[in-house]
Amino acid sequence: MTSGSTPAIVVEGLVKRFGDTTALAGVDLVVPEGSVLGLLGPNGAGKTTVVRVLATLLQPDGGRAEVVGLDVVREAAQVRAAIGLTGQYAAVDEYLTGYENLEMVGRLYRLGKRESRSRAAELLERFDLADAASRPAKTYSGGMRRRLDIAASLIARPRVLFLDEPTTGLDPRSRLGMWEFIADLADGGTTILLTTQYLEEADRLADSMVVIDRGRVIARGTGDELKAQVGGQRLELTVGREPDVMVVLDRLRPLAAGEAQVDDQTRRVSIPVSGGTDALAEALRRLEGSGVEVLDVGLRRPDLDDVFLTLTGRGTDEAGEPGAEHAAGREPATTSGGAR
């Protein structure tokens, strides 16, 4: 954490239950003003619930949360004036044009007619939507809708911005574009709380990260700190024939700093190693003359899956059943989600 600056978000012992399900079991986090926090976790971990409490959409059952020094329950109305929220699904009105959407949100933020209009035009330009400004949002692609949604949450220049899985469901090109927009915003001094399932995304955008699982914080720190916690790097090899897998495991066993993982379908072996490129060179030397057909080999830094495996003994896939987030943070009526 950067010292000396006032925190924009303070969360202490936050608890939220939905019936018998405990979505948040005492979450603590602090986000310094002007920084970006990545809130990581698999589906159903409680990321969305944290955001919804902070955005005043849900009332917590225990603990407290402050945004720009205001209590999210007692001073909810003032909190709303200081924040911008972009949910997992682009909340734009399909029948309104991009421009009309932004103008409407500006008016509802009480910016006044002129300011709403000039901000709308400015943001459409900035988010590459100027050409589509007078088309109904119905005609927009997924990436365009997402950009319009973020533009809407920025119209009143919020001090704190919540982005709930801003790139989920976007194609790789739109995802890269979105990363650039978010990085620009962060450079502009906006405090951002970003939820994501991808360590790569948090690593690229966030100053610090908090990993949650089943409503609890299981790790926190910078990307490098987290990876150090997970330990070293991964040596990954893809081999041409199935029997090669056993040979590789056998010959490289002395190098392994932990348990190796094998993906049978792709014939990929992943072995935790320490020693960086030396380990890579050593591995290749050991495979010499073995007849193994190596299709691909490389060193990789640990990703969220590795973090999870190390911290919880489970991969992200097993961490929560699909749709658990629905059961926890949302209503069952919308389980068809995901596709939108």
Next chain:
Amino acid sequence: MSALSAVVADSATITRRNLIKVKRVPDLIVFATLSPIMFVLLFRYVFGGAIEVPGDVSYAEFLLPGIFAQTIVLGSTTTGASLAEDLQKGLIDRFRSLPMSRSAVLIGRTVADLGLNAISIFVMALTGLAVGWRINSSVPEAIGGFLVLLVFAYAISWLMAVVGLLVRTPEVVNNASFIVIFPLTFVANTFVPLESFPPVLQTFAEWNPVSAVVQAARDLFGNTVAGAPPPDAWSLQNPVAYTLLWTVGFLAVFVPLAVRLYSRTSTR
């Protein structure tokens, strides 16, 4: 900005948003007006010959106030379905995260639907005039007739807002509303005189607020005739008062309830 002017400003913004949708999807208004036209023509020409109405009044004159009432009550279900759609699409979440008035989304919705209902009454009145319906009263009375219809429909809109926020799926809201709206509008003096009902249904129909609305509209348009036997029930002897009682009652219960539900609801 004072609290009240904030409510007015936000509601106006939301109303405008809802009306833009009508402009962008003209089919909405086309079908909203075609179905009442169809009803007018069906009842006027298919059943018109078979249904005896009391006094010296044509079936067209008897029928039209009934069709008005049924159509606008059905029109009010739009409120519920539209709110459910906004919930599903995450728009209500967006609105709830904004520093706007907590009642504005609901007021903006019901006011826009009131506008749609006004348009559909206008179309039906024109159709009615073409098939023999006449206003036999004074201009102020006729305006009063349209106002009673619209005010009642506005109150039903708030009931439907509560249904929409509870049910949350537009299709289900529509189906659920039909189950309630059809009996309410058919077990009434809408299409046939009450005298033709079996006794139990007749009592229900006499105190059914829809009957009172229809009766009020007939009285105010001059579509009831002096020769007809006076109604037995107080509700139909004082249809305007009885309708307004229901209207005030509905608003008193469902406005606060809807606002409360809105403030706590959350999708996704």
